[in-house]
Amino acid sequence: MAGNTEVVVVGGGYAGVMAANRLTRRDDVTVTLINPRPLFVERPRLHQRMVGSHDAVVEYREVLSARVRLVVGSVTRIDTAGRGVALAADGTIDYDYLIYAVGSGSADRRVPGAAEFAYPVATFEEVERLRPVLAATPMTDPVTVVGAGTTGIETAAELAEPGRAVTLVCGGVLGPYLHPRARRSVARRLAGLGVRVLDGPHAKVTAVTPGAVLLGDGRELPSRVTVWTAGFGVPDLAARSGLSTDALGRLLTDETLTCVDDVRTVAAGDAAAPSGLPLRMSAQAAFHTGAHAADTVLSRIAGERPRPISLGFSGQCISLGRRAGIFQFAHEDDTARGFHLGGRAGAKLKEFAGKHGRKLLVDEARKPGSHSWPKDDKRRRRLAHRGDAPATAEPAA
Known part of the structure; x- marks a missing residue:
């Protein structure tokens, strides 16, 4: 492409920032990142922000290349025919290529009373609404976390640790x-923190009230604060823009992450469903798909x-x-191995992963194209070739 x-890039999470930084490999590419908030959110740390042990936010200048233009705003529609995005605050931004990296948030809370009386924690804004509620709640009052x-x-662990x-x-x-071994380890740790774990087929929430959680077997649990973590959803921007999505609303793409409806739209992160075989919602997948989405766009620009x-x-x-x-080791196809690392070592590895995640973005901003990742999931290639639908993976923050 001449000139x-x-x-x-729509969305400024891990996938969007990684993609935006990587696109600066070419001097003849101008990159605009659009995000609803002016701060970068370290989403895997939101449970820490909830209790005040970490801010979970950084300035974009710390993780975003100086060559990327940041626009704070919300996209209301993508016009693939006209190659432009409409902003909520009026105006449009034109593009030659678009990377769709809108991420995910809380799922619809369809259980009676959940939308009114339970607090989701999948986004920065949701955690901010919960923080003053927790601060005003006595430590001895019962708190219920829904979702395992x-x-x-x-x-649950973060709330229970201080008592x-x-x-x-x-x-x-x-x-x-x-893996069952890791599950037993997690259960022991939660028990040590005093968390009461209710699992099994009868531990399903049927209703939430201002002061209780009702279960399918008739039990009523007193709950001064109910925190809802059951499932994730994605923004409906793709569907509203007339693009093909899966049942959850993720943009359908081919295996290069190119939208099935438009060759100039590429997706990354939680809101992408390549070949109808979406990857597990996670920061890990966001980093790698963000980089791959940028590579797809750069290949098309180069005529490759x-x-x-x-x-x-x-x-x-x-x-x-x-x-x-705990660190649950996995096979390359994202199924759990029988080996895990727990205890203090697991905590250190988790903290390292958080710091390393930010470092990956910083490194890509300084040296675009430097990020590499584990490859060669033979099972995925086989399923994509056959067109088989995968088992639904657990969504993870």
């Missing part, structure tokens, strides 16, 4: 991603054929308070 190329994925486990009375309602299996995504996972980190954690 300058304008690329717009990574966010639920981390939230709160916490019940974790799983709605099924505790830590469904984990983009490569298909090749990504092997390494595992999942879960914090269990400030003094313990």
Whole structure:
């Protein structure tokens, strides 16, 4: 493509920032990053911000290349035919290519009373609404956490460590991603923190009231504060813009992360569904798909054929308070191995992962194109080739 190329990245999380930084490899590419808030949120640390042990935000200038223009605003519609995005505060921004990296948030809380009386914690704004509520709640008052994925486990542990009375309602299996050995380790740590864990088929929430959580077997749990971590959803921007999505609303792409409806739209992160086989929602996938999305755009600008995504996972980190954690090692296809690292060593590895995540963005800003990642998931290549639908993976913060 002759002349300058304008690329717009919608979404300033891990995937969007990684993509924006990597796009600066070419001097003839102008990059604009659009994000609703002026601060970069370290989402895996939001449970720490909830209790005040970490800010979980940094200035964009610390992680974003100086060559990337930051626009603080919300995109209301993508016009793929006209190659422009409409902003909520009026005006449009034109582009030659667009990277769709809007991330994920809380799922719709369809359980009666959940939307009115439970507090989700998937986004910065949701955590900010919860913080003063917790501050005003006596430590001895019961707190219920609903959801047994990574966010639920981390939230329950963080709340219980200083002495709160916490019940974790799983709605099924505790830590469904984990190997049974790691699951037992997590259960022991939560018990040591005083967390009451309710799991199994009868531990499903049927209603939330201002002062209680009702379960499917008829039990009523007193709950001064109910925290909702059950599931994730994605913004409906793609669907509102007339683009093809999966049932959850993730943008459908091919294996190069190119939108199935438009060759100039590429997706990354939690809101992408390559070949209808979405990767686990995680910072780990966001880094790598963000980099790959940028590479796809750069290949098209250069007149080259983009490569298909090749990504092997390494595992999942879960914090269990400030003094313990667990790292579940995984096969490259993101299924759990029988080996995990727990206790204090797990906590140190979790903290390292948090710091390393920010460093990956900083390194890419300083030296675009430097990020590399584990590759060669043979199972994914086989499923994508056959067109098989995958089992639904646990969404993770």
